[in-house]
Amino acid sequence: MGNYFSDIYRAITTIAVGMGQTWKAMFRPATTLQYPTVRWQLPTNARGILFNNVDDCIGCNKCVRICPVQCIYMDTTKAHADEDLGKASTGNPIRQHVVRFDIDMFKCCYCDFCTTVCPTECLYMTDEYENGVFSRDNGLYHFSKYSPQEALALLKRDAEEAQVKAKAKEAALAAKNKGSKVPA
Amino acid sequence: MFGNLFKKKRFVFEDEGMMVLNMDQAAGRYHEEAMKKLEIESYQGDEMVVNMGPQHPSTHGVLRLELVIDGEIVKKTTPHLGYLHRNFEKHAENTTYNEVIPYCDRLDYLASMNQDLGYALAVEKLMGLSELPEKVEYMRVLTCELNRIASHLVAVGTFGLDIGAFTPFLWAFRDREKILDLLEWLSGARMLYNYIWVGGLARDIPDGWLAKTREFVDYFEPKMVEFNKVLTTNHIFIERTADIGVLPPEMAVSYGCTGPVLRGSGVKWDLRKNEPFSYYDKLDFDIPVGKGEFGPLGSVLDRYLVRIAEINESVKIIRQALDAIEPFVEQDVQAAIPKKIRPAAGSEAYVRSETPRGELGFLVRSDGSDVPFRVKGRSPCFHNISVVDDISRGGMIADLVLIIGSLDIVLGCVDR
Numbered sequence: 001m002g003n004y005f006s007d008i009y010r011a012i013t014t015i016a017v018g019m020g021q022t023w024k025a026m027f028r029p030a031t032t033l034q035y036p037t038v039r040w041q042l043p044t045n046a047r048g049i050l051f052n053n054v055d056d057c058i059g060c061n062k063c064v065r066i067c068p069v070q071c072i073y074m075d076t077t078k079a080h081a082d083e084d085l086g087k088a089s090t091g092n093p094i095r096q097h098v099v100r101f102d103i104d105m106f107k108c109c110y111c112d113f114c115t116t117v118c119p120t121e122c123l124y125m126t127d128e129y130e131n132g133v134f135s136r137d138n139g140l141y142h143f144s145k146y147s148p149q150e151a152l153a154l155l156k157r158d159a160e161e162a163q164v165k166a167k168a169k170e171a172a173l174a175a176k177n178k179g180s181k182v183p184a
Numbered sequence: 185m186f187g188n189l190f191k192k193k194r195f196v197f198e199d200e201g202m203m204v205l206n207m208d209q210a211a212g213r214y215h216e217e218a219m220k221k222l223e224i225e226s227y228q229g230d231e232m233v234v235n236m237g238p239q240h241p242s243t244h245g246v247l248r249l250e251l252v253i254d255g256e257i258v259k260k261t262t263p264h265l266g267y268l269h270r271n272f273e274k275h276a277e278n279t280t281y282n283e284v285i286p287y288c289d290r291l292d293y294l295a296s297m298n299q300d301l302g303y304a305l306a307v308e309k310l311m312g313l314s315e316l317p318e319k320v321e322y323m324r325v326l327t328c329e330l331n332r333i334a335s336h337l338v339a340v341g342t343f344g345l346d347i348g349a350f351t352p353f354l355w356a357f358r359d360r361e362k363i364l365d366l367l368e369w370l371s372g373a374r375m376l377y378n379y380i381w382v383g384g385l386a387r388d389i390p391d392g393w394l395a396k397t398r399e400f401v402d403y404f405e406p407k408m409v410e411f412n413k414v415l416t417t418n419h420i421f422i423e424r425t426a427d428i429g430v431l432p433p434e435m436a437v438s439y440g441c442t443g444p445v446l447r448g449s450g451v452k453w454d455l456r457k458n459e460p461f462s463y464y465d466k467l468d469f470d471i472p473v474g475k476g477e478f479g480p481l482g483s484v485l486d487r488y489l490v491r492i493a494e495i496n497e498s499v500k501i502i503r504q505a506l507d508a509i510e511p512f513v514e515q516d517v518q519a520a521i522p523k524k525i526r527p528a529a530g531s532e533a534y535v536r537s538e539t540p541r542g543e544l545g546f547l548v549r550s551d552g553s554d555v556p557f558r559v560k561g562r563s564p565c566f567h568n569i570s571v572v573d574d575i576s577r578g579g580m581i582a583d584l585v586l587i588i589g590s591l592d593i594v595l596g597c598v599d600r
Contacts, residue, residue, distance in 0.1 A: 007419065007423070010419040011418075011419040011420050011423075013419075014417055014418045014419040014420075015418065015419075015420070017413050017417070018413055018414040018415070018418055020413075021410050021413050021414050022351055022414065025351075025355075025410075031358050031361075042368070043368060043369045043372070043390070045369075045372045045387070045390070046368060046372050046373075047371075047372035047373045066280075066283065068279050068283040068286055068287070109286050109376075110373060110376065111283075111285075111286035111289075111376075111378045112372060112373075112378060112386065113282070113283065113286075113378075116386070125372065
């Protein structure tokens, strides 16, 4: 019986202590934010949606290779000797047309590996984090500065050049084989 | 599969002894088989098979428990796993050594830093990297302990929530937010950090981060006192939790339990002390163990109290690490990162480390290429959840909710 009453007494006193704490908490400023109107200030190095400053991109393919989830798609074509694509802001010469640079932000795991390997630091993560979209296509971000027609033309040119090169190689090989056969 | 939906109607024939027939024969047969499978020796009364989860809020994730219950009394619990299986080990065999780290983050997503450290230590052992800059080691300790506090805050907060204490849960999450802000400032991400790399760290410390951490620790200690006043010392809370879910130390050891679950049963085993990794041997801290002050040793309350005490120990470690890192802040955190990670063919390393949930082991085997041949993760949660049947038998369903909360499982870690 004594135990019963002591239990009740201890329960009431400990609850009173706890309620005292919550009473104090009532007069503290709120720790929550009214989100859509008031926004959190993210740190400058926050990892949000990827962005590629394609003017600086040299098409080195490093980000594509290191991505653990393969969410970056890149196509490049070699520039001709008479085409001057200039230099990236870090001084690296640009020798390739980046005809396609797409990032699927639905696949991205925000690991930040691609930005650490980027030699010209043109690929970086913005502090934008609200990437909810209405269609799946909108999650694919296109960064190339070439229009689809231009990209197609460049790719076609590249394929043709490769064909010409392959033919020349074949011819050279045939000539070599022919030449080797003559003395025998 | 659906048998548990039908409550059995029984007809007892006296000449055949206890023979059970069912209105729905198929359901009845399932039920009988389920009973046989679950090794119920004799069934009397009104036993039922009921599924708890995988969408149950108190299972803390996608855990399905198949319960055999008699009214409110739990007769048998069978955890069913695999709902969050993401094939970590096979993924790891197809990516380079560094690229496994983002996958490690996602094992135990409440304590990603500790998972990263476990994997990084394993690969460093494989590479023979032992001497790292002091700044790297102290930062690893710092971030891991911050993450341990954040993880334990979730554990104790949701534990309170499971028995209806809502205020401590919000207070725990308020302080956890502060830790996540600190780690976000440091690594850029709030939960999946990818910060601890093999041989170093992903980024240098931002200016003012150490001072802000010290500020946080000063802010946090009084908050923990408040938290204890609201929940830990509450007499009703103590009476509710002190004598349920009793896990004797012998059973804890034989099941391979680690972390606060083992220490709650009074076994003093912590890899930070017993097998020190990183710089834990240079720091002074205690290992809290359960004492059974309010009831039998190894109860739900003991595990909770161990976590509360561990939070305070982590604060102590953070203070020491903050002091110790001062002379080394000029060091380069990426100085010791190997250019190429290609361990010798056939070499193998197993490293275990202490995460907030217990002993995390990584076995890494190399075949000489830059892709691991095999990565095996030993998850502490998987071993901890295996005791749930033994310690929940004979208790109430409401106690089972508390038991799961006190085991503090993360399903990402259980299923991998």
